[in-house]
Amino acid sequence: MFALVFGALVILGAIYAQPAAREEIVVVLPSPDGHTGTVIVQRGGERYVLNQPFAASRLTGEQSFGVALEALPVPPTTFLLYFVTGTDELTDESKEELKQILAELKHRPVPDIMVVGHTDTVGELEANDLLSAQRAERMKGFLVEIGIPGRQIQTAGRGEREPLVPTADNIDEPRNRRVEINVR
Amino acid sequence: MRWTLLVGLLCFAAGAGAGEVGQIKAAKGAVFLERQGQRLPATVGMPVQESDSLITGADGSAGVTFSDNSLLSVGPGSVLAIERYAFDSTTHSGQFEASLKKGTLAVVSGKMVKHSPDAMRVRTPSAIMGVRGTEFVVKVIEPGS
Numbered sequence: 001m002f003a004l005v006f007g008a009l010v011i012l013g014a015i016y017a018q019p020a021a022r023e024e025i026v027v028v029l030p031s032p033d034g035h036t037g038t039v040i041v042q043r044g045g046e047r048y049v050l051n052q053p054f055a056a057s058r059l060t061g062e063q064s065f066g067v068a069l070e071a072l073p074v075p076p077t078t079f080l081l082y083f084v085t086g087t088d089e090l091t092d093e094s095k096e097e098l099k100q101i102l103a104e105l106k107h108r109p110v111p112d113i114m115v116v117g118h119t120d121t122v123g124e125l126e127a128n129d130l131l132s133a134q135r136a137e138r139m140k141g142f143l144v145e146i147g148i149p150g151r152q153i154q155t156a157g158r159g160e161r162e163p164l165v166p167t168a169d170n171i172d173e174p175r176n177r178r179v180e181i182n183v184r
Numbered sequence: 185m186r187w188t189l190l191v192g193l194l195c196f197a198a199g200a201g202a203g204e205v206g207q208i209k210a211a212k213g214a215v216f217l218e219r220q221g222q223r224l225p226a227t228v229g230m231p232v233q234e235s236d237s238l239i240t241g242a243d244g245s246a247g248v249t250f251s252d253n254s255l256l257s258v259g260p261g262s263v264l265a266i267e268r269y270a271f272d273s274t275t276h277s278g279q280f281e282a283s284l285k286k287g288t289l290a291v292v293s294g295k296m297v298k299h300s301p302d303a304m305r306v307r308t309p310s311a312i313m314g315v316r317g318t319e320f321v322v323k324v325i326e327p328g329s
Contacts, residue, residue, distance in 0.1 A: 024308045025323040037293070038316035050320070065321045068259035068288040071247040073209035075255060075292065109209055110229040184207075184249055 076184040083177040112184040120176040133157030205269040206232040206250035214241025254294030262287025283307040
């Protein structure tokens, strides 16, 4: 780990090097999944590749970056919930998950939400269009109930047009009876 | 019906407004958006447009979510210019150029960088950073500040 930190410090040193000039510091952070990408810094004719993370603890202890990091918005995400066949009623498992989702959404300031309903291929196309729209609207209802303004929530029904698992017609596929809740 | 859906999806992708490329999700202390020479007090929920500059006072910090899911946030005493932003929500191609004149900046890259690694550039007064799918922080300290 010390080797990594040293590697980054060498680069900082190079940027500091101009006497009485402004200072610039670049630090690459590991993402929450542990993966670290690459930042390529170009300065004059010089080029530095930063692709090693600082230890996370060193950064959170760094007061001057702490405030900016604290202001980072929660990353946009997508939730999937599943339905009982032919209805806009969530499965028992998804009902539990909905509670967690609603709790999480309360922590997001001004969420922009797009709810897209889907069906499996059982039944007629038009009936499925209607059902998928109903599923999306039902979810919107739950979101409005916890205080998210309706104008921030858009809904759409995609019927059986966009299956998660492609199937032949008239196949009862639980994974296709779903809503996607996209939150930004 | 189909058109309504399409338009709805496009609006969501574009952040629901013409010229809107992102939205302020966090604002503490003194935070302003400079737009066409005017300095507007920035509040949570306010749309961010291409060519806006995000400015924070000594007690300020702010975070912005962009339409490609890039996240940018600045700490106190910062000036960040959104010099260029374009994102195609269908192909995920795009271009994002931001410039940190001073202060601190944290960046989490979004969909356009996943699609094409060269899509995002962050400038400081003396360097250019190409962002390759990552999270990073930058600090610019002006002499005498």
